[in-house]
Amino acid sequence: MSPARVPPVARAGTVGTVGTAGAARTTLLVIAKEPVPGRVKTRLTPPFTPAEAARLAEAALADTLTTVATLPARRRVLVLDGRPGPWLPDGYEVLPQRAGGLDERIAGAFAACDGPALLVGMDTPQLAPAVLAPVLAPDGWTACGAWFGPAADGGFWALGLADPDPDLVRGVPMSTERTGALQRRRLLDAGLTVRDLPVLRDVDTAEDAAEIAARTDGRFAAEHARLRRAVLR
Template structure:
């Protein structure tokens, strides 16, 4: 476990991620990409996400990881590394929130276009005033961000994951609990080759864009 870092705000930032091992990550990218190329794209997405996370004014930065950390983990950004819990994605997210004290914001590794400005509304000094939850919907019907002023695992546990209704079900769960919910912009996840192309175009200066361009060259050279 790396040493925990501190920022300037009250929020714990959770990044839930999977070690970018060929054949275990981004399998929907194969084809057209090989498992090795898909893993390199996943690693680049994770790197860009963690770079953004390192720049945010938060109290704690926690990488909730399936697998082992690698060279893509910033060494001087104060990330705590904790293992993901067993079970489905809902159980793993619930367990991540259970380890938090005070406001917590969870993001995934699938939105390398994430930049600090997108999360600024949450992390301003009044980001949690009159707000119980922040919700970032994904274009595929899921969600890319979930923030809870008072983390309660039961707000996530049992929500069906990886469906076109996941985001709607999760947001409805928050509303049914009587929470005041504020929304973040819709973002696209890296799931398919089309997603990867659109996201690379949207973040042309990041490592993900470079990895995508290299993968495209390799595919074209076959």
């Protein structure tokens, strides 16, 4: 039987809420590519080889999936371009990504949800449970139509929708310095009350990778350290 729909999302300037949805009604989405050399993290080459860049991508994805697996949620879904590998922990549904640009792929991920949903990418291995705690709190969706996690490069690393509507993402230009601002404006123009998450840095360049590895102690940091030692030999 299909789960019940949540009440309509709160609009800016109104008193209405979606209730105390919290973790029990929130779907957590991770959108990712299979870490195949030459298809992921191409901006890390050089100094890394395509195979090394793929290993860093796999480590970043594994860290993200492990973190999300520790969080309370109604569902945990990996929206994947490619095939699952040994880096996928238990407890996930796996859905294929929709064809098209990144906006269409994100829209497709939200289209598979019924009720509040939060989407994150595979580029922030430093993500910690405490960062997402406000979304999953009992009042996380109270008087809140969307959660927005801005990225340091002008994009966004997280997007949460109380009432997932693919048209809130579809058509937003992706992978530009203005993507985050344009996406957030789309939410506001739709009348949603938006709450912000902290700014995080994506793993895009070798400089990003070094900065993030220095601030975390997961699999990504260990793989980065191993590869750097190999480069310096």
